[in-house]
Amino acid sequence: MYEVLGEFGRRIAERSAALVLLPGLVFTAALTVAATVRQRHWADTGLLWRRLAEFPQAGAAAHAGAGSTRTATLLLGVAAVSVGASVLARAVGRVWEVFLLGRWPGLLRPLATRATGRRRRAWERCDEAYEQARAAGEGAERLGELAAVRNRIGLVAPRRPTRTGDRLLAAATRVYLQYALDLGVAWPRLWLLLPESTRTPLTEARQHLDEATVAGGWAVLYTALGVVWWPSTLVGIATGIAAWRRCGMTAAAYAELVEAAVDVHHAELLDRFDEETRPIRPGRGAALTEMFRKGA
Secondary structure, three states: OHHHHHHHHHHHHHHHHHHHHHHHHHHHHHHHHHHHHOOOOOOOHHHHHHHHHHHHHHHHHHOOOOHHHHHHHHHHHHHHHHHHHHHHHHHHHHHHHHHHOOOOOHHHHHHHHHHHHHHHHHHHHHHHHHHHHHHOOOOHHHHHHHHHHHHHHOOOOOOOOOHHHHHHHHHHHHHHHHHOOOHHHHHHHHHHHOOHHHHHHHHHHHHHHHHHHHHHHHHHHHHHHOOOOOHHHHHHHHHHHHHHHHHHHHHHHHHHHHHHHHHHHHHHHHHHOOOOOOOOOOOHHHHHHHHHHOOO
16 A cells, blocks of 8 residues: 555646756746846846856855855755746636637637627538538538538537637537436536546546646746746747647537437436436436536
């Protein structure tokens, strides 16, 4: 048992170092460079090394005989800045996630409405073309091409201004259309019935999505640092583009796994709350939805 707990603790520590401390250390290094050379000498590596070399010498002169204490204090300070930057990046990442998922607040709501309407009209045009082709008896290849064009906009009619937000929302919509089951209230009960082999990929997919949103937070911080040292802006823009793309891919993967989990295991949920045996009665999902909502 002690060995198992020790191995678990070691893995948690390694993951924390990789997700929190390491990105924070890299940002702390960028912050140090920015504070040292600034905009005027943005590419002066000679100045950077001279300033960095002068720092320990000045510290040694001011604190003669206390080198080890000074070094420990410096390391603690670097660690504190790194952790603080990581916490700030996660907080900014939550804001990034709000915009990514299309839950735009306040003054941006009219813009979100217009963007959603534009995406919905484009989806409806593609869906109309698909339905017309199907009614005309077009072949499977042509129908597949039209469906792919429509699905690139959204698997269902858009309700959010962003594609990623609609992809996550589409999972709940498609489950309701297929099974008359409200995923929001049914998911916690279904989760308790899922085997570990299903929970693990779902948990990992959600972690990947969270990590992608944190990368968006780092992109904002690096871009903001460009006020002091402009090359940081380029890093921020590149990180932001990569984070945006990664968020889209990880959100799609997570939504797909959620739908797959419902497709494979929803019968177990319905059987658990149904006195009858399979096949499950049509409309039972709607009845269970009302039961789980408890009048709310």
